[in-house]
Amino acid sequence: MAYAKTLFSILMLLCAFFSFANPIIINQDFKQQNINSLHYSFAPTSLLNATQSDFTKWQKIINKPLNLGFEKRPVWLYFTLKNTLNYDVAPLLSLDNPLLNEAQVFHLYNSELLSHNQVGDTFKLAERPIKSESLLVKLTLPANSITTVILKVTNDGGLRIPLTLWQQDAYLAHKSKINLIYGLIIGFVFSLALSCLVLYGFSKKPYFAYVSIITLTLGLLLSYFCGFGVRYFHPNFPAIQQVIVPILIMVITLLFLPLQQQICQLKSSFLLHTQNITSSLFAILLLFIWLLPSSMATLLCLAITPIVLSLYLLTTLICIRTNPSKPSKALLFSLSSFLVVMLYFSVVVFDLYAFNRSSLTFVFICFLSCAFSLCYAAMKQSILEHDKQVVTQQTLIAESAAQDALLKERLALQEEASQELEAQVDERTFELQVTLRELEEKNRELEQLNTEDALTGVKNRRFFDKKLIMELRRSRREQTPLSIIMLDIDHFKSVNDTYGHLTGDQVIKAVSGIIKNNLKRPLDEVARYGGEEFVVLLPNTPQNGAFDIAEQMRKAIAKSAVTVASTEIKFTISAGVYTCVADDINKPEIFTECADKALYYAKQNGRDQVVTFPIPQ
Numbered sequence: 001m002a003y004a005k006t007l008f009s010i011l012m013l014l015c016a017f018f019s020f021a022n023p024i025i026i027n028q029d030f031k032q033q034n035i036n037s038l039h040y041s042f043a044p045t046s047l048l049n050a051t052q053s054d055f056t057k058w059q060k061i062i063n064k065p066l067n068l069g070f071e072k073r074p075v076w077l078y079f080t081l082k083n084t085l086n087y088d089v090a091p092l093l094s095l096d097n098p099l100l101n102e103a104q105v106f107h108l109y110n111s112e113l114l115s116h117n118q119v120g121d122t123f124k125l126a127e128r129p130i131k132s133e134s135l136l137v138k139l140t141l142p143a144n145s146i147t148t149v150i151l152k153v154t155n156d157g158g159l160r161i162p163l164t165l166w167q168q169d170a171y172l173a174h175k176s177k178i179n180l181i182y183g184l185i186i187g188f189v190f191s192l193a194l195s196c197l198v199l200y201g202f203s204k205k206p207y208f209a210y211v212s213i214i215t216l217t218l219g220l221l222l223s224y225f226c227g228f229g230v231r232y233f234h235p236n237f238p239a240i241q242q243v244i245v246p247i248l249i250m251v252i253t254l255l256f257l258p259l260q261q262q263i264c265q266l267k268s269s270f271l272l273h274t275q276n277i278t279s280s281l282f283a284i285l286l287l288f289i290w291l292l293p294s295s296m297a298t299l300l301c302l303a304i305t306p307i308v309l310s311l312y313l314l315t316t317l318i319c320i321r322t323n324p325s326k327p328s329k330a331l332l333f334s335l336s337s338f339l340v341v342m343l344y345f346s347v348v349v350f351d352l353y354a355f356n357r358s359s360l361t362f363v364f365i366c367f368l369s370c371a372f373s374l375c376y377a378a379m380k381q382s383i384l385e386h387d388k389q390v391v392t393q394q395t396l397i398a399e400s401a402a403q404d405a406l407l408k409e410r411l412a413l414q415e416e417a418s419q420e421l422e423a424q425v426d427e428r429t430f431e432l433q434v435t436l437r438e439l440e441e442k443n444r445e446l447e448q449l450n451t452e453d454a455l456t457g458v459k460n461r462r463f464f465d466k467k468l469i470m471e472l473r474r475s476r477r478e479q480t481p482l483s484i485i486m487l488d489i490d491h492f493k494s495v496n497d498t499y500g501h502l503t504g505d506q507v508i509k510a511v512s513g514i515i516k517n518n519l520k521r522p523l524d525e526v527a528r529y530g531g532e533e534f535v536v537l538l539p540n541t542p543q544n545g546a547f548d549i550a551e552q553m554r555k556a557i558a559k560s561a562v563t564v565a566s567t568e569i570k571f572t573i574s575a576g577v578y579t580c581v582a583d584d585i586n587k588p589e590i591f592t593e594c595a596d597k598a599l600y601y602a603k604q605n606g607r608d609q610v611v612t613f614p615i616p617q
Helices: 002-022 046-050 168-203 208-226 229-234 238-263 269-290 292-322 326-349 360-451 460-480 494-500 501-517 544-559 589-604
Strands: 024-026 031-034 038-041 059-061 075-083 091-093 102-109 110-117 135-138 146-153 163-166 483-491 523-531 533-539 563-564 567-570 575-581 611-615
Touching: 002 563, 031 168, 038 163, 046 544, 059 163, 059 292, 091 168, 110 135, 110 575, 163 168, 168 208, 168 360, 208 238, 208 360, 229 501, 238 292, 238 326, 238 360, 238 523, 269 292, 292 326, 326 360, 460 523, 460 533, 460 589, 483 494, 483 501, 483 589, 494 501, 501 523, 501 544, 501 563, 533 544, 544 575, 544 611, 575 589, 589 611
Parallel strands: 024 075, 575 611
Antiparallel strands: 031 163, 038 059, 038 075, 075 146, 091 135, 091 163, 102 110, 102 146, 483 533, 483 575, 523 533, 563 567
């Protein structure tokens, strides 16, 4: 029963193969053949299910590479190989899309599985059957046989599965030639990027940096299209290229914006405002696109990038109409080349039109044109700016020469006028010097009036306030004690009431004279603080020294007297002393308040005494 079932399956396969598929002939002259005619289906769920299915219900594609657009379902496809030679051959099956996630290749002969290989960018380079950036599978065909190849292909970014069968030597020769050509082109693009980077280093022109980065990214993008990214950049993480490709495309697109702002003189408009908003949203999308599935990232990239590029193209066209220049036109050509490639990618991914296998060459030509025109735009912009600087410098030189001629005429006139002025200036200078000397004398007199008390001849309160701040600074800077003595005439109101204000004034004069005579150092100052109150400022004086001086003043005043109309008037004083090393010059009132508190205590406790602060208990 099992034998009959197997025989029936073989017959069904043979009928299907001969009825619906023309086998690929392997003969003595076989070198290479594109597999453009095959069957495919989404229905099978396993190899057994595929071999037992009705092949008449499978869809057939003829004379074009398989492109199923943005299809994410696994697809099964099969074709037959006929070896007409009398010996075994081992051709190479090439899947010419290095961005496929996974492809399982089953090779059958008379329903017997000859080989099973898995390739795709989910497999590390070392895990592939043939360690190459291309997706290659080696098939062994028995002599004089007809074998079947069944593939199961899975890819999140759409199903584009161009297949080619190669004789090994022919493939090696072809691959060497293609790698050499593509390597030279990519190397040329990288050399353009490096040249612009060097020019940026010398000139510090930002547009050279932008062109360098865009051209470098274009070279990286071409490397991934050729499969070089897996081989040279991340052989152990091949699946990264599914996300890197849309990211690189979006980076290039965004870098066109600052480059356009450097080259084109854009005027504010609604279209420009729309472009800036769209670019900002596009940049935000780029920041988070790596978090999305690769299929969603590819879809968003292909849908939004052409819109952004179209806005750049329109604003550049408007700039060329208002201010045409060769750098702007070269930028327009570069944008157009990149936009054409993006439209081509959209058409291919969504299966809107069938392109042939030479499309990668078209992409290389467009990218090379884009890079070359960008470098031309940057160089031309640099030359235009240099020419503009030369014209500006020549204009400045001409203006300078004209100004020099005018200056010589003016100098001649000024020389005549200066001689007349010198005589007048000498005369006026002499008069001014006389006036200034008189003014200085008046100022000194005025300053003395402003700082001296009119009655006593000692310094006034205004002078004391300034002097106190100066001495506070000195005390803090030199860390030396500063002492203040506050003095007040005892029962002065009684003197005024009994003998009159004129007698009171004589008492104040006498007190100020005695205080002044007891100060020995030039830096010691006495000032009338107000009414019958005086203050003495003693720099670099400890508390006991200040107390001694205050006590000497008190005793001298107690021994003195003022005679008015043969009447001898005796009087005394009370004094408060405060000493401290200043630490806060912004609060000078602390010194006067503390000394005043000591003076108040002396007044309240018998007068005719000296009290220091802090007040003894």
